[in-house]
Amino acid sequence: MTTPLLRLAGINKSFGPIDVLHDISLEVQPGEVLCLLGDNGAGKSTLIKILSGVYAPTSGRIEMEGKPVAFDSPRSASAHGIATVHQFGGTFPLMSIGRSFFVGAEPTRRWGPLRIYDRKRANEIAVTAVREFGITRIDDGDRLVGGLSGGERQALAIARAVHFGARVLILDEPTAALGVKEAAHVLRIVLQARRRGLAVIFITHNVTHARTVGDHFAVLIRGAKAADFRKGEKSREEITDLMAGGEAMAELDAEIESYMVTHEGHPPPVG
């Protein structure tokens, strides 16, 4: 087995007396999508905050390519190539696509004795980068990010992470607020990122979305890893059961089925 790009070993996290994560061990390979599943409050967001340098773990080890690392800030995590895209993607709704793409790393050019922001180049690069992810509707880098759809914003944020050399891409519920078409588009972008050799950690409540893109699945229940399996090893029903805490889900399943029948526009189960 090759050394994983990112490995967590025995991660614990408590906030004062509250234990949120117990003994989590996980690994991701480049070119692989790890789906992190779990009910509300299971600790998924806390785990990715540890990975993105927002929190330090109470105990446990993080390794990249076999070497131990410690992230004391979001900056140091991104310096190690870990990029986190939060639910609404780009968070500067009133900035232009070009400007928000390059926040903190603006391209400049000479203008007489001065250096000025190179708007044209920033717009070109940003637009090209999102278009490479199949968002061909975007062709003007002066448009404001707030005018993009949720899926387009996710695409912009992912394109940005890839452009700046991310090796691990963490997506916290990127499809949660999206309609069917938009969600499908984001899933396609996730697969593209995987094809480019990124390790993707994909957090979701949606078993269908997870099964569409995931190579490897981990289920968190009340802060502990309840299961860790690879694509095809578990059925849809087994995963749903696991996420709900392993209790018998038959009646709820039936309820969900009837809900799906009466509510059009829900994603059809994938074959």
Added chain:
Amino acid sequence: MKSTNPVQPSGGPAPAPAARLGNFVRRPEMASFIGLVAVLVFFSFFGGTSFLSPSGAASWLNVAAELGIIALPVGVLMIAGYLDISIGAVIPASSMTIAIISGHFHAPILVGIVAALALGLVVGFINGMLVVRTAVPSLIVTLATLFAVAGLTLGLSVILTGSTSVAIDGGPIAKLLLGQFVDKAFEVIIFWWIAIVLVAGFVLHFSRYGNWIFALGGDKESARNAGIPTDRLTIVLFLFSGTCASFVGLSQALLYNSAQVSAGQSFIFNSIISVVIGGVLLTGGYGSVVGIVLGTLTFSIVNQGIYYTGFNANWASLIIGVLLFAAVLMNNTFRTMALAYAPRAKGGAKP
């Protein structure tokens, strides 16, 4: 994939007039431009055009320049997501500083100027540090320093000079640079205003630091995660507003040859009104230097233009109130238009 450059409208040689107008409508200063035109039409109609004559123009340009040097940093801070109202105390405090040092104690004028500017820097630094280090909102922090500085100014002036008003004679050079009338009517501070506007406009809209300021006002957490030194940037912006406030204070003392303890409170609301009319979003992340300048001019024209009409000057406040509200409504509309703007592909372009 076609080989044409996907970014067409911006860098191209000459966009169609309609496209240029469209871009202009979506800019943050659009509403303030309309406001300025409306105000000009209004006062030309009711007061004739004499307020556009050189002496008339000087009356509102002088007001605009003093207010503008305050409104500019206040507006830039607002774009970055902060408020600074301590300027209302820094202006008289620095007037008193230069008057006490160079007037009352007869120290060289340069010492007084440096001390007054240093006072602005110190207050700005304290504001910036408190905002960065504590989770207290900038409005409260600068409200606290507003009162603290006002109290100190009053207390120290009485202790040192036994008075709340001190005379000062700046001498020819200082007056020439900072406190003189050009052509009998125009205050020299107008040129300082133009210079500061050019510098701030360059920094905000052309340098990369401008992008940092917009990002800071848009979302502080994300800006920090993107590697922007948000704390340092915040402190620098408060230093800027403190320095500008002390600059206005000292130049007023030199212009009028005296300083009073209480001569700055009106700048607080007036600057915020100018900035908001100018299209800056109160919650940060959106605005422009051109807008701030237009907002300042609009405010000053209403403020002074009223004397050229037959109306009682008290009506100026009513007009400003209505104008402020109308401007904010228009700003919201134009901002929504800017957000919704999506150029349709070439084939689907409207005739």
